[in-house]
Amino acid sequence: MNVKAYMTTLGEQARKASRALVRATTQEKNAALLAMATAIENSAEQLKSENAKDLANGKANGLDAAMLDRLAITDSGIASMAEGLRQIASLQDPIGEISDMSYRPSGIQIGKMRVPLGVVGIIYESRPNVTIDAAALCLKSGNAAILRGGSEAAYSNQALAACIQTGLKAAGLPATSVQVVETTDRAAVGELIAMPQYVDVIIPRGGKGLIERISEGARVPVIKHLDGICHVYIDDDADQDKAIKVAFNAKTHRYGVCNAMETLLVAESQAQAVLPILADMYAEKDVELRGCEKTRAIISANVATETDWATEYLAPILSIKVVADVNEAMDHIAEFSSGHTESIITENLSTTRRFLAEVDSSSVMVNASTRFADGFEYGLGAEIGISTDKFHARGPVGLEGLTSQKYIVLGDGSIRE
Amino acid sequence: MNVKAYMTTLGEQARKASRALVRATTQEKNAALLAMATAIENSAEQLKSENAKDLANGKANGLDAAMLDRLAITDSGIASMAEGLRQIASLQDPIGEISDMSYRPSGIQIGKMRVPLGVVGIIYESRPNVTIDAAALCLKSGNAAILRGGSEAAYSNQALAACIQTGLKAAGLPATSVQVVETTDRAAVGELIAMPQYVDVIIPRGGKGLIERISEGARVPVIKHLDGICHVYIDDDADQDKAIKVAFNAKTHRYGVCNAMETLLVAESQAQAVLPILADMYAEKDVELRGCEKTRAIISANVATETDWATEYLAPILSIKVVADVNEAMDHIAEFSSGHTESIITENLSTTRRFLAEVDSSSVMVNASTRFADGFEYGLGAEIGISTDKFHARGPVGLEGLTSQKYIVLGDGSIRE
The missing domain is CATH 3.40.605.10 (Aldehyde Dehydrogenase; Chain A, domain 1)
Known part of the structure; x- marks a missing residue:
């Protein structure tokens, strides 16, 4: 032929x-x-x-x-x-x-x-x-x-x-x-x-x-989309219950999917309170944690390297970074995100407005699990794929x-x- | 450097x-x-x-x-x-x-x-x-x-x-x-x-x-757009005054622009009535006419070859083809148009609906000059270009x-x- x-x-x-x-x-x-x-x-x-x-x-x-x-x-x-x-x-x-x-x-x-x-x-x-x-x-x-x-x-x-x-x-x-x-x-x-x-x-x-x-x-x-390196950022002004609920769901609801969280960013002021609770919950699901130095000072975790920030695990592995504030969080996202989906947990309106406007991903969320980035959840009725390009179609x-x-x-x- | x-x-x-x-x-x-x-x-x-x-x-x-x-x-x-x-x-x-x-x-x-x-x-x-x-x-x-x-x-x-x-x-x-x-x-x-x-x-x-x-x-x-091979089609049910007005304007308003008409398609039933009038008007502007055999049986024109149908003249030259009906007109457009702008002259609603739905160009017009395909005329306020692609931006x-x-x-x- x-x-x-x-x-x-x-x-x-x-x-x-x-x-x-x-x-x-x-x-x-x-x-x-x-x-x-x-x-x-x-x-x-x-x-x-x-x-x-x-x-x-x-x-x-x-x-x-x-x-x-x-x-x-x-x-x-x-x-x-x-x-x-x-x-x-x-x-x-x-x-x-x-x-x-x-x-x-x-x-x-x-x-x-x-x-x-x-x-x-x-x-x-x-x-x-x-x-x-x-x-x-x-x-x-x-x-x-x-x-x-x-x-x-x-x-x-x-x-x-x-x-x-x-x-x-x-x-x-x-x-x-x-x-x-x-x-x-x-x-x-x-x-x-x-x-x-x-x-x-x-x-x-x-x-x-x-x-x-x-x-x-x-x-x-x-x-097309190539990668789903999705982030959840727990802001200074996060409600801790919502933060824990969303950070747990975004990682553990399903592992092998492009809208699963791969990196958790936590504001320094929140880290002491939320990380130990989350670490216990992830441990029950056998999620391997890889953290920055500040993370490892609070909970037990393997060392996260530069490569971790740039990796889509599609597996029960999570990298965690403690950041100073929303600026450092957005800098990290700008450097390592694949432009798929990022979520901020905060009760602060001004911080919300900045995160929504400045984060350059196909879906940007507030107080919601990255797992929602999906054509059915968005009400499209059906989905032929998710696009991380900015041209023509973007998102589901x-x-x-x-x-x-x-x-x-x-x-x-x-x-x- | x-x-x-x-x-x-x-x-x-x-x-x-x-x-x-x-x-x-x-x-x-x-x-x-x-x-x-x-x-x-x-x-x-x-x-x-x-x-x-x-x-x-x-x-x-x-x-x-x-x-x-x-x-x-x-x-x-x-x-x-x-x-x-x-x-x-x-x-x-x-x-x-x-x-x-x-x-x-x-x-x-x-x-x-x-x-x-x-x-x-x-x-x-x-x-x-x-x-x-x-x-x-x-x-x-x-x-x-x-x-x-x-x-x-x-x-x-x-x-x-x-x-x-x-x-x-x-x-x-x-x-x-x-x-x-x-x-x-x-x-x-x-x-x-x-x-x-x-x-x-x-x-x-x-x-x-x-x-x-x-x-x-x-x-x-x-x-981008590469070419503006724009067509005007004078339908069986065209108002002849409108047809003549638009066909003249689309060619002669400016020659070196991408939204100028390059080929005029005329329904057989209209050709005897409109072509002689238009030929006189174009002659006054020194527009060279190149026609199909049926056109040349009605007015004086040079021979149009296959190459003419596929050429953006950007000059005072016009190719003219007499077609059986809107189907032949749309077939010709599908084969030779560059997807920029096409216009039909008709008073018939059903023909209008078909032309609007079926012609695959960035602008499809009814009873209007192709010269309107322009960001300012469309009310965009400014224009950085015209796109003939179907992706992202289309048209002005x-x-x-x-x-x-x-x-x-x-x-x-x-x-x-």
């Missing part, structure tokens, strides 16, 4: 489908999503047997238990894919929304209309449910999608692709609205990210290595992040004098 | 200044802008004598009359730079604007806050007034700026930089908030576009060649295009259950 020619064909077909999708009604798009949900439920046995081939290959290739777990399609996984499709069908259609229409002195009327981006390329690793989530979000937002899943999930993804096709057909939408790349040749990824004439944006979902490779090579915009990305706004102008034979 | 080390220093200083600018009050920013305006007026003689050196060098180097004209700083140019600064001072400060705050079932309150992008790099050609415009727009939007003008305007730009410094100093803002690159070494551009750690976005202003080179080499996002880019939105979350010791 000539991978370049194959990917070019997918690109041409996607571009053409995107022109049909911009005309598709909300009713047609929802009908397709609901038909996909039914198709998935009706194909449960088929999905599981195809998935079993991937699992067998995975075992033979020595995938570890966590990877096999992510790869598995279970009955509850099938139910949740179908439920996800129905939820996305129930969300408001963002396309065509017109805002800010106003008259100008020249007599023209000007506003903005929300429109699809066009063609979205999604590159992901083992989880086959991403095939359904990504297809659904792209379709609802009027975008054609080209999906490239991990080779370890090839049988599962093709079986899910068949359900997607059933849904598109039922609604009379082009079969090429969603295309799942069939070749497992890695060159296909290289082609997909370098076809600006056919693909408008790439969204990589997976480990940092994958995302870095794609960002380096892409010739179109990439919506839902349907709106898959759209653009163009200017529309209405006149009455209006000319420029 | 070690250009890499020099540019790195500018980058570090700009990043540091951007953290101070995010704290700057609206009053401080406006005070700086107003002081710059006064400084420019007070330095009129100095500006003209430095500009005279550039003009003398330009003549010696054989610059043509149009380029020398763009390079010249006249008394009226000085007045309009000062006026521009005062206008930008009078615009509403976009920074800190909080929108869409609402409560979620978890109890957190979530919204978005508008914040600066950080550091903006601007690369431009001969016009020295861009130094002032760009500095003012970046400063008002809370961004640090690194400005790299054309080497032919080096003396002028350094003289203007001195006025900018006077303004920053008067307001107590960091001198490094706006830095004008002093070296004329072209390697400085290569460095500026490849420092993602210091520069958040590049805005090139100039010819297509410059913009292509920068887009190819940039390692940060670029706000004013202060808002130089900002980003981050999520802010307020809780009360809120944790994720």
